[in-house]
Amino acid sequence: MKVKTLFKLAVQRLKYNRKRNFIITILMMLIAIIILFLGMIQYSITKYVESMENNMELRTLGDYLYIPSKYQEIKNTINNIENVEMVVDEFERTIHAGQESKQLQKNGTTGTVFLKPANSKSCPEVIEGRKISNNDKYVIILPNKIYANNQIEGVNNQIKESDYISGEDFLGKELSIEFKTDEKTEIIKFEVIGIYDSEKYNDVSTPYIPMNTVKMINEQLGYEPKAYFMTIVVDKIENLEKVQKELYNAGIIQETKIEEEASEDTTDSNILETNFSHVTNISLKTLNIIKNVLVVALLSSAIILLFLLIITNINKTYLLKTDLGILKIEGYTNKDIQKIIILENIFLCLISIIFAFIGFKILQLIMNIIFENIIQTNTVGITAMAIKEQIYYISKIPQSLDIKFSVISMALFVIIEIASTYLINKKILKKNIKKILE
Amino acid sequence: MSKIEIINGYKEYLKKKEKISVLDNINVKFEKEKLYAIMGESGSGKTTLLNIIGTLDTLTQGKLLINDKEIINLKDEEKAKIRMKEIGFVFQNFYLNPNMTVEENIMQPMYINPEYNRISMEEKTEELIKMVGLESRRTHYPKELSGGEEQRVAIARALANNPEIILADEPTGNLDKNNEIKILEILKDLSQKGRCVIIVSHSNKVIEYADKVLNLKEGKLE
Ligand SMILES: Nc1ncnc2c1ncn2[C@@H]1O[C@H](COP(=O)(O)OP(=O)(O)O)[C@@H](O)[C@H]1O
Ligand SMILES: [Mg+2]
Numbered sequence: 070m071k072v073k074t075l076f077k078l079a080v081q082r083l084k085y086n087r088k089r090n091f092i093i094t095i096l097m098m099l100i101a102i103i104i105l106f107l108g109m110i111q112y113s114i115t116k117y118v119e120s121m122e123n124n125m126e127l128r129t130l131g132d133y134l135y136i137p138s139k140y141q142e143i144k145n146t147i148n149n150i151e152n153v154e155m156v157v158d159e160f161e162r163t164i165h166a167g168q169e170s171k172q173l174q175k176n177g178t179t180g181t182v183f184l185k186p187a188n189s190k191s192c193p194e195v196i197e198g199r200k201i202s203n204n205d206k207y208v209i210i211l212p213n214k215i216y217a218n219n220q221i222e223g224v225n226n227q228i229k230e231s232d233y234i235s236g237e238d239f240l241g242k243e244l245s246i247e248f249k250t251d252e253k254t255e256i257i258k259f260e261v262i263g264i265y266d267s268e269k270y271n272d273v274s275t276p277y278i279p280m281n282t283v284k285m286i287n288e289q290l291g292y293e294p295k296a297y298f299m300t301i302v303v304d305k306i307e308n309l310e311k312v313q314k315e316l317y318n319a320g321i322i323q324e325t326k327i328e329e330e331a332s333e334d335t336t337d338s339n340i341l342e343t344n345f346s347h348v349t350n351i352s353l354k355t356l357n358i359i360k361n362v363l364v365v366a367l368l369s370s371a372i373i374l375l376f377l378l379i380i381t382n383i384n385k386t387y388l389l390k391t392d393l394g395i396l397k398i399e400g401y402t403n404k405d406i407q408k409i410i411i412l413e414n415i416f417l418c419l420i421s422i423i424f425a426f427i428g429f430k431i432l433q434l435i436m437n438i439i440f441e442n443i444i445q446t447n448t449v450g451i452t453a454m455a456i457k458e459q460i461y462y463i464s465k466i467p468q469s470l471d472i473k474f475s476v477i478s479m480a481l482f483v484i485i486e487i488a489s490t491y492l493i494n495k496k497i498l499k500k501n502i503k504k505i506l507e
Numbered sequence: 508m509s510k511i512e513i514i515n516g517y518k519e520y521l522k523k524k525e526k527i528s529v530l531d532n533i534n535v536k537f538e539k540e541k542l543y544a545i546m547g548e549s550g551s552g553k554t555t556l557l558n559i560i561g562t563l564d565t566l567t568q569g570k571l572l573i574n575d576k577e578i579i580n581l582k583d584e585e586k587a588k589i590r591m592k593e594i595g596f597v598f599q600n601f602y603l604n605p606n607m608t609v610e611e612n613i614m615q616p617m618y619i620n621p622e623y624n625r626i627s628m629e630e631k632t633e634e635l636i637k638m639v640g641l642e643s644r645r646t647h648y649p650k651e652l653s654g655g656e657e658q659r660v661a662i663a664r665a666l667a668n669n670p671e672i673i674l675a676d677e678p679t680g681n682l683d684k685n686n687e688i689k690i691l692e693i694l695k696d697l698s699q700k701g702r703c704v705i706i707v708s709h710s711n712k713v714i715e716y717a718d719k720v721l722n723l724k725e726g727k728l729e
Binding site: 078085394396405 | 558583584587589591594596598600603606607611616664667668
């Protein structure tokens with residue numbers, strides 16, 4: 070049979086069986102939407118959890134005050150505790166100066182960045198170039214999407230796509246950063262050696278430089294700490310409490326009574342950061358439970374729905390059995406008949422998937438509106454900044470869909486549909502002609 | 508040369524592991540330009556015999572020759588080709604596609620015939636519609652037709668690829684007297700124009716039109 074004839078006959082069948090095909094298309098569309106939707110939520114939560122886990126800020130215990138003479142000894146002790154990724158002292162932690170780069174200004178932004186220290190262990194995973202090693206000096210890792218401004222992105226004013234600078238453009242080049250204190254201004258050049266995924270780390274304004282370089286810049290600027298602080302980065306959010314307990318047991322820190330001391334107005338970073346980590350840990354646990362429930366829901370509903378689809382398909386094929394018999398009598402070979410029906414079903418699948426994507430987009434839109442208008446406005450002003458920020462990130466959930474997941478799940482969907490059709494037809498066509506025509 | 512020949516044909520069905528013999532040593536020849544009537548009681552194996560001749564079913568044992576060619580060992584695809592080119596079927600229940608118009612039903616077998624192009628397909632359809640007198644029914648659906656009209660569409664469809672053999676299984680079983688005569692006259696006409704027409708029936712009316720009457724009884728054909 071010619072391809073043109075095959076197409077013509079398949080399209081003809083679509084038309085002739087339009088009522089039944091309409092029902093099947095709707096069913097397949099619903100199945101596809103549910104798969105896509107559950108997949109989206111599952112994927113988004115996974116990504117969100119990942120980004121929280123990757124965010125160094127959320128794994129940080131700080132700032133502990135020490136007497137200078139005991140400082141090095143304590144630092145070594147802490148470094149030996151399991152689950153401690155790194156210990157950062159006051160010189161290594163922050164550069165005590167304004168940080169701006171003219172190269173990172175765009176659409177009226179100030180070019181302000183917030184440099185963070187990294188060693189080989191704590192350096193973010195790069196998508197291009199290489200990570201920071203412990204021997205590096207004056208190198209820098211940038212996010213692939215940069216938004217450098219002295220005002221951090223707010224909950225309500227989202228950044229436009231056109232406001233971002235591409236980090237990749239700087240790879241292998243030099244980046245000049247101006248460090249300003251009340252007394253001095255220093256311009257220092259960094260070699261851009263790596264790019265990290267800003268989405269994965271939920272960060273668009275943080276370049277990483279080596280810890281030792283932070284220290285050198287602070288010394289160059291003549292920074293003199295009033296006290297010796299120490300910040301501890303833990304490997305995983307879930308280990309925060311454990312490390313805190315060990316530090317307490319070892320007599321390195323004093324117990325802080327978080328609940329009693331914390332209030333919204335507190336500017337004491339010690340209390341706030343610890344508090345934040347605590348909240349994060351709880352919400353992460355909850356999210357992980359939700360994620361696992363969703364995986365189970367996704368798998369089981371997909372199985373049930375596919376089962377339903379196969380049954381509908383069997384039902385349809387049996388109802389149209391006589392048609393197959395007629396074609397056989399007219400001299401169509403079993404192969405011809407299979408080809409026509411499979412092509413018809415491929416058309417049906419494609420139509421369903423197209424409509425499913427449209428339906429899915431509409432669902433996304435509705436979810437976005439709910440997240441942006443109801444959840445966000447209702448919570449602004451009554452919760453701590455930390456919670457607000459989390460909600461801001463959660464509100465991104467309805468916007469993401471894993472392309473790989475969509476493609477694979479839809480392909481599987483088509484394959485199962487076609488394979489079941491083929492097998493049912495094969496079974497019917499093998500029967501005695503009297504049974505087919507019955 | 509005979510159009511169709513069955514030599515020492517046997518047919519058995521397995522029902523619950525028990526063999527039932529339906530055709531028992533059949534030896535028969537069917538010629539061109541003749542109309543055959545195969546008579547027999549219900550359940551005597553008439554449909555089975557016709558389906559075997561039409562390559563839709565197979566003999567358990569024996570030979571089937573169409574145009575002197577052995578059919579039994581052919582592949583399914585080759586059998587399908589024979590059905591397309593050589594054989595037209597007509598049934599008691601018409602078996603028209605209810606979702607297709609008269610024209611579309613008649614045209615459907617032509618799509619797999621490489622001898623047709625779009626224009627010759629349309630011409631042939633037109634010719635067949637005229638032949639069975641359904642000019643005013645071209646775009647009607649089967650449910651809008653009477654039984655007699657439906658059967659005429661089925662005959663037109665059976666002739667779509669110019670077959671030399673017409674196999675009709677109780678073609679008038681669902682029709683009244685008038686329509687029965689109309690259908691039999693069309694079939695008679697086809698045999699007179701050179702085709703080999705085999706009608707299976709238990710209505711005695713067919714005998715009046717038949718060149719030869721065969722009786723199927725207890726698996727034997729006489
Ligand atoms: N596919 C089949 N499987 C088992 N038995 C069958 C099958 N087809 C027909 N038969 C049996 O063969 C006999 C003849 O059937 P059939 O050829 O339909 O008779 P007729 O057309 O003369 O009424 C019947 O007893 C029927 O039950
Ligand atoms: Mg019968």
